[in-house]
Amino acid sequence: MTVVLTDEIQQMKTMIRNFVEKEVEPFAQQIEEEDAIPQHLVDKAKELGLFGMSIPEEYGGIGLNTVGKAVVLEQLGRTHNGFVSLISAHTGIGSTGLVKLASEHLKRKYLPDMASGEKIAAFALSEPGAGSDATNLSTTAEKKGEYWVVNGTKHFITNGPVADVFTVFALTDREKGAKGGITAFLIEKDFPGLIVGKKDKKMGLRGSYTSQIIFEDCIVPEENVIGEVGMGYINALTILGEGRVGLAARAVGSCDKLIELSAKYAKERVQFGKPIADNQGIQWILADMATETEAARALAMSAAQKIDDGQKVIKEASMAKLFASDVYNRVADKALQIHGGIGYIAEYAVERFYRDARITKIYEGTNEIQRIIISRRILEEN
Ligand SMILES: Cc1cc2nc3c(=O)[nH]c(=O)nc-3n(C[C@H](O)[C@H](O)[C@H](O)COP(=O)(O)OP(=O)(O)OC[C@H]3O[C@@H](n4cnc5c(N)ncnc54)[C@H](O)[C@@H]3O)c2cc1C
Incomplete structure (x- = not known):
């Protein structure tokens, strides 16, 4: 399935990429060490409308469709996963119930303050x-x-x-x-x-x-x-189903970042008189990382597109979450291997991504539960 991004989503993608690279990344290590997100980053995220990305415009949000949200979360996934988690838990599982299922009265009462980030x-x-x-x-x-x-x-x-x-x-x-x-x-x-x-x-x-x-x-x-x-219970499944697509998109963004860090390091690091990137053994690792990441992106984006087309995607959302989180863990492991000892040292981003990847296989339904959901659907359909 080809997912075509509108001009608006392309612009949003560029804007979030700039925010992530220029404003969040310089503070990633500080977030890690202090276990706290600097207030100015939260304020900037509010200014960019990130807390209201899933909330319709009539309630003060920017009302992105599912593909739009997936694109934004993919870009956010490139940086500190704790920072992203604050926003994605708010805009995803935190807001979806109100947006999709609540009465007009509740929407009017709560969504505007949630869209601005005033209420988390x-x-x-x-x-x-x-x-x-x-x-x-x-x-x-x-x-x-x-x-x-x-x-x-x-x-x-x-x-x-x-x-x-x-x-x-x-x-x-x-x-x-x-x-x-x-x-x-x-x-x-x-x-x-x-x-x-x-x-x-x-x-x-x-x-x-x-x-x-x-x-x-x-x-x-x-x-x-x-x-x-x-x-x-049905409502919880609906909310979690959509959240899984976002989680997959975030994982893909983290993989992109890890591939970039690994390729750059492999070209810089010299052993046996040449960059380690000159070894086919390293090249093949990079090739596998990139191939799996593209497959995960395709699953996430196709599930997002299907939601926007009004289709039921319980199976597809679970597949995207299952595959993307497994790929994120494999990519993080390979990135750490390419970095050698430095990959294990806490002041390098790879060590942080390696730890942060682990939870994606557990929350919003463990990967064993995703397999149960997927296999149940297959057995029902056939
Ligand atoms: C950092 C973090 C953030 C979280 N955020 C939220 C949140 O915002 N809101 C929220 O409600 N929850 C949240 N959770 C909870 C999370 O969703 C649960 O931890 C998760 O669903 C797994 O439940 P459990 O930890 O009780 O594991 P258990 O259900 O006890 O599972 C233990 C193991 O058994 C496996 N297992 C269980 N049943 C089966 C089965 N039938 N077949 C095969 N294997 C099985 C599981 O896959 C897992 O490997 C969060 C958890 C963490 C760690």
Whole structure:
């Protein structure tokens, strides 16, 4: 499938590429060391409209289609993955529920501040007892008059410590469970009974924070149900499905950067009296890195295009996520090998990408779960 980029998306691509190379990259090492994103980079991202990329123009965003978002995320993937995570969790899984499924009232109330980056969004599905099996939620929401009372604990929530609004999934009918008994809610940080847990210490994605979010008799107005009561599990699958395409695009961007760093280093590094790039053994590694990356890009962009064409892409989105995240891990490993010992040293970008690649095989549905989703579809279709 050929994906043709409009002039507007091409311009956006160039603008984000410049932002990434000229403004974010010089601070990548600082983000890594300080585990914090400089405020001026967040402000610039807001100015560029990045926090509103998935939010329609009528609510203050720039309303990119899925291909447009994938192109932007691919460019962002070229730089510090923790910085990207802040934005992509907000614009992806954090915003999609409101954009696609919420009432007009909720959209008007929350989306403008989310589009400007004034309010940061997060997506809270996972729990200590409900990871891959997201149907096994313990968090409950009980209707009391005009309010829902939410109790339970979510964990590993990206943007948890900095988010203002959360899309939260809770059990509203234990008997029905995933089949009509889970509901999505928009919960504000300041609603009584929401407690933000301490930041997790992670292997990578420095500057992007995850934490537990605890609900103790948290009071949520009736109007803050996202979509229909009982449709939360289906809604979660819809949100995650779209997020997977974005995750794949980000991974491809990181691969592009790693290939560039590796080719450059291979031409500079001299051993046995010649650049290591002169060895066919190194050339073949680069060829494999680039070929797999192009295949991952094709899967991601074709899934994005299909979403924009109104097609259902559960299988394709899972394929794109599965393949691109595996490729990212293989490319990061090969890049590190080409860099030799320097690749293992923390002050070089390759070491950081190598650690940051690892999570892409786990979050937004592990790669084992993607294989289950893909194979189920194949068995249904044939
Ligand atoms: C940095 C980070 C950020 C995250 N951000 C968010 C977020 O913003 N919001 C959110 O809701 N969650 C988030 N998560 C949670 C993430 O989505 C889960 O960690 C993930 O879905 C896996 O769940 P689990 O960790 O409980 O692993 P488990 O489900 O316990 O799985 C453990 C292993 O068993 C495998 N496995 C499980 N079931 C099967 C099966 N049926 N067949 C074969 N293999 C299987 C898994 O693939 C995995 O390899 C985040 C996690 C991390 C680490």
